Amino acid sequence: MTRLPQPKDWIQAIHAYVPGKSTGDDGVPLVKLSANENPLGTSPAALAARAAxxxxxxxxxxxxxxxxxxxxxxxxxxxxxxxxVCGTGSDELLNLAAQAYCGPGDEVVYVRYGFSVYDIAARRCGATPVVAPDNFYATDVDALLACITDATRVVYLANPNNPTGTLTARGEIARLHAALPSHVLLVLDQAYAEYLSPxxxxxxxxxxxxxxxxxxxxxxxxxxxxxxxRIGWGFGAQAIIDTLNRxxxxxxxxxxxxxxxxxxxxDQDFVARSRAHNSRWRxxxxxxxxxxxxxxxxxIPSHANFVLVLFEGAVSAETAFNALMQAGYIVRWPKGQGLGHALRITIGQEADMRAIAAVLRDLVSA
Known part of the structure; x- marks a missing residue:
């Protein structure tokens, strides 16, 4: 019998990342509010420099x-x-952090309803993902600390968090870090940090x-x-950066x-306009x-460029998802993350937000 190349068991256990959809089930393009992209597009200066x-x-x-x-x-x-250090998006650096410091027998800790890449990053190097309970969709520092063992090597924390939009206060971040053993790497994923006020x-x-x-x-x-x-960057101690560069x-x-x-x-003026637009329409x-x-x-109170909406009444998240799709909009239905009762809606243009609100009003009043 011919033997075929076999992947490691821990690779087989990975559920591949599912990106936000941009078309309906019939393939027709929709207004994409599923991937947290900037509705104002890109700085003209950046576009010109990119082309050149x-x-x-x-x-x-x-x-x-x-x-x-x-x-x-x-x-x-x-x-x-x-x-x-710069990476192919921050995703590359998030994966490298686990690859550099973890292997079989090690543990990676993150909060429930955290970014789905953390689970993938842990499993791809053979480490065991450990999920800490949340506090009403937000990070619970005490729950995270309760998960720390001698096998813990990396703790991931998105702040603001994706897909919930919740923010962990600076005092809680400091408290978390102070309680971690010195050999545990704390990875603060700040993909949405520029949307925050000082x-x-x-x-x-x-x-x-x-x-x-x-x-x-x-x-x-x-x-x-x-x-x-696909451009990201990371900052840390020289030893960490030297390791990631390897x-x-x-x-x-x-x-x-x-x-x-x-x-x-x-072009920080573009950044400021984007932040102001997001704050207003969020x-x-x-x-x-x-x-x-x-x-x-x-x-759920959000500090990012999206809102997470829970559907716990007569109208289900699935019903709302399909109604929005019929209206020409695609949003994120994160059922694979245990959020089958929720939709994550990216903040778009003014007309998009008004249309989303109108669809939801019509749904609940039908």
Whole structure:
């Protein structure tokens, strides 16, 4: 009998990441509010730089160290560029953190309703994922700490969290870190940090600046509107960054991507406009849905560029999902994450938000 190559058991246990849909079941394109993309698009300066960068030397490899981009990131945030690493989106860095510090017999801890990549990152290196209970869809620091054992190597925490939008206060982040053993790596996934006000900042970058077991990751996919270019970055102790540099892709950020991200950092006016638009229409949509609370709809308070809506009345999440699709909109129905009773709705243009609210009002009043 012919034997075929066999993957490791822990690879077979992975449920592949399911991206947000962009079309209906019939293949017709819909307004995509399922992937937390920036409804304002991309900074014109970033688009121009991207085109110029990609066309300049297409036969040459990009700078393998993303030197200029790392320096610009460091300057904007007051960091040491030698302690910044760039990745193919923050996803690459989240996966590398587990790959670098975990293996069979080790444990990776994260909160229930956390980003689905954490489970994949743990399993792909043979580690055991350990899921801590939530506190009404938010992070429970005490529950996380109760899961720490001698086998724990990495703790993941998204702040703000995806898919719930909840925020863990800086004092709780500091308390979590202070209680962790020094050999446990705390990975703070700050993909949505730019949507926060200065008062809401969890000071994760300061933790990473001052401690040897903290890695902060960020992305250009959200507020910077460069999701298609897959650019992320991380900041941590020199030893952590040196380790990640050993195993990351050698040319992991493209020529055009480096140029676009560099220009995007320089256009903070676009970032401010994106933040203001998001804040206004996130609150508007949350207020509109809150008025439907007597019909079983609940909005989880969000600090990101989406809202998570619970459907616990006569109208189910599935019914709402299909109705929105019929109206031309695709949102995220995260049933694979234990949230079959919820929809995650990205904040879009004003017309999109008004249309979403109208569909939900019509549904509950039918």
């Amino acid at each position: 960068g990609a066309a300049q030397h297409p036969s040459l490899y990009p700078d393998p160290d993303s030197t200029a981009l790392r320096q610009a990131i460091a300057m904007l945030h007051g960091l040491d560029p030698a302690r910044v 008062e809401e900042d969890d000071l994760g970058l300061e933790l990473a600046r001052n401690h040897d077991n903290v890695l902060v990751t960020r992305t250009f996919s959200k507020i910077y509107g460069l999701a298609g270019d 195993i990351r892709g050698p040319f992991n950020v493209t020529l055009g991507g480096q140029a676009a991200a560099l220009a995007a950092l320089g 609150q508007w949509l949350a207020d509109e849905i809150a008025q439907l609370g007597n019909h079983g709809l609940t909005v």
